Amino acid sequence: MSTKKIIAALLSTALLGGLSACSGSDSKDAEGEKIRIGSTDSSKKAWQVFQDKAKEAGLPLEVVDFSDYSTPNQALDQGQLDVNQFQHLKFLASYNSSANATLTPIGSTEIVPLALFWKDHDSLDGIEGQEVVIPNDPTNQGRAINVLVQAKLLELRTPGLVTPTPADVDTDKSKVKITPVDAAQTTAAYGEGKPAIINNSFLDRAQIDPKSAVFADDPSSTEAEPYINVFVTRAEDKDNERYKKLVEIWHDQAVQDAVAEDSRGTSVPVDRPAEDLQKILDRLEADLKK
Incomplete structure (x- = not known):
């Protein structure tokens, strides 16, 4: 090959390499690298505004969307994400405890409050002595009792239990009786006129307001x-200012308006310091170890 052809080939290779580098630069912009954040509901309006x-x-x-609730924490733990935002503290405590994670x-x-519904009633008046139907799944039963x-x-x-069971209820001192059923059946009980705790999904x-x-x-x-639902990262990144700024942005009024629209006005904003959240998490993890 002639010297001219060798030089031309080298220039062509360099040019292609430069183009390849440019095509891979979509993970960055003028402000720096994109933050990879995991979600399970990125199609909601709040996420678009966020x-x-x-x-x-x-x-x-x-935004990396997941179709299940176990993978986002694994992906964060393994460094495939920078942050995730899909879970409450109890779920996080369960993951950390089972995976020995931090x-x-x-x-x-x-x-998102868990609420008691009673057809054709607008207060608790007259509920004493009633049978209240609650979901029986591990995620909701303890919360429903509380x-x-x-x-x-x-x-x-024993007052103050985080996840009480029906066996923990003092029936002699209580004003109602509880009947755990499959969560999907709580709406049927409501339709029959029984007070029922029903989760949002x-x-x-059931077209219940x-x-x-x-x-x-x-x-x-x-x-x-x-x-309390939370933004989560790895322990070594907890002081990262860019990640902490995301929390502030979530509480921007435009995002909060979208959250309210997505939840039909049922979600309640919570703005607690990270230190408080960590204390709650520590308490939950300690309870799980008992």
Whole structure:
């Protein structure tokens, strides 16, 4: 090969290499690398507004959507994500305990209350002595019992349990009886006129107005703390200012308006310091180890 052809080939290779580098640069912009954040509901309006606001603040996001609830924590733990935002503190505690992990909350978002519904009633008046139907799955049963504790309808043999079971209820001191059923059956019980605790995913299917609840858990109560939804990262990244800025952006009014629209007005914003969230998480993890 002639010297001219060799030089031409080298120049062509260099040019192709430069183009290849440019084509791979979509993971960056003028403000720096994109933040990879995991979600399970990125199609919701709040996430679209959140991405736009983050980009305006110089924090472009690469949102990775997951179809299940176990993978986002694994992906974060393994360094495939920078942050995730899909879970409450109780779920995070369960993951950390089972995986021997140290994933860390850096900010809160909201609580979606679990509520008590009673057809053709707008208050708790007359509920004493009634049979209240609650979901029997591990995620909701303990929380449902605590909703009734907060409503002063149930008393526990040992106050302050994070995840009480029906066996923990002091029936002699309680004002109602509870009947655990499959969560999907709570709406049927409601339709029959029984008071029922129904989670949000079944309200829509049964066309029950979430604002018709006669009682919901108080987001500022100790019993509700495990269900605060959070931004999470690895322990070594908990002080990363870019990630912490995402928490501030989530509480931008435009994002909050979209969250309210997505949840039909049922979500309650929660803005708790990371230190408080870590204390709650530590308590939950300690309870799981007992």
